[in-house]
Amino acid sequence: MGFMHKQIFRLGLSLLLVLCVTLGAWIEPAHALTEEQKLVAEVWRIVNRTYLDDTFNHQNWAAIRQKILEKPLKNQESAYVAIQKMLKTLDDPFTRFLNPEQYRSLQVNTSGELTGVGLQIGLNPQTGKLEVVAPIHGSPAEKAGILSRDRIVKIEGFATDELTLDEAAAKMRGPIGSTVTLRIAREGEDERDVQLVRDRIAVNPVIAQLQPGQGGKSIGYIRLTQFNANAPMELAHAISNLEQQGADAYILDLRNNPGGLLQAGVEIARLWLDSGTIVYTVNRQGIQGSFEAFGPALTDDPLVVLVNQGTASASEILAGALKENGRAQLVGEKTFGKGLIQSLFELSDGSGLAVTIAKYETPLHHDIHKLGIQPDKEVGSGLLTREQIATADDPQYQAAVEMLTKNRVMLGAV
Known part of the structure; x- marks a missing residue:
């Protein structure tokens, strides 16, 4: 029996999103399954094929399937409960079932409004x-x-x-x-x-403005709040506009950015890098994929990236890529530490399944899951209002300005 499912990769505290379509096939056992049992079996197969941990939390995954299918499933809701119970045995909060309403809500969320x-x-x-x-x-x-x-x-x-x-x-x-x-x-x-x-x-992911620096220099301040589909284009426009306005250096603010689309993170890294590896991905076979920068960067001006405990997932990929390729220095606090990749599968009845299918590593092969990325300069920050961000009341921002100036990395200082 053939099937088709949409597969969406989304990296963030929620998911990693990249649309693709996969084809597959399976053979059912000789006895006929009910529609409810077929849905449970569909979920089991996807996890069996794609889940990052091939020990399935050190348990017999085939036995879990058998145990679930032995019990009668009277209706769709009972199938959903059985699926949730089955996934709970993996002890992975990121591998989860979404009913049709939750799945549609997630799709709306990723649309940016x-x-x-x-x-x-x-x-x-x-x-x-x-x-x-x-x-x-x-x-x-x-x-x-x-x-x-x-x-x-x-x-x-x-x-x-x-x-x-x-x-x-x-x-x-x-x-x-x-x-x-x-x-x-x-x-x-x-x-x-x-x-x-x-x-x-x-959801407007980019806030940009030209700020006065020290010594007569100007700083292009860019705050990126999430990695949605529009973020690379909006960020590219922001850099181009700031270049035209005479920016001599940049501060990229990734504080409290929870992530979003992997492809958006990769494309944004490419805006700043002429070359180098951006991120590695590792699945349960240990196979590594990588995303590379191929240039040219939109600007070679000095760059400092602001990070804190709310900087997560795709934000950590970007921060790690810029730091480990020597393109930027990081200022602020240790980042959140989310290094797992989920894939979202659309199931046959319109519901969805999120599965942890891989992890990522920084260009220097650091696995930051539950560890985070340490900034080059650690600076704490109290509770700031929206109006205080990127002002004299923002100690992390001020530390970034000082780093750009005192370290003599501003354009024209050698």
């Missing part, structure tokens, strides 16, 4: 708790004062410990004008409820 509260969320790799990676610029969540690393304890009274990442995201999305209440926990403070009014969230 959605209706919701404007939070990028993820599971802390150490604690497994749901937390804010970053609020989206100008969103209801940002206006309400929700910050990176805040923990989301409850959504409309539902404890998030009982929700998957996608279920949590689905509960926060909704029609424009509707409200949702989040219970927020912040280190050193009491938990509090925040009521948000959902709105249309337009």
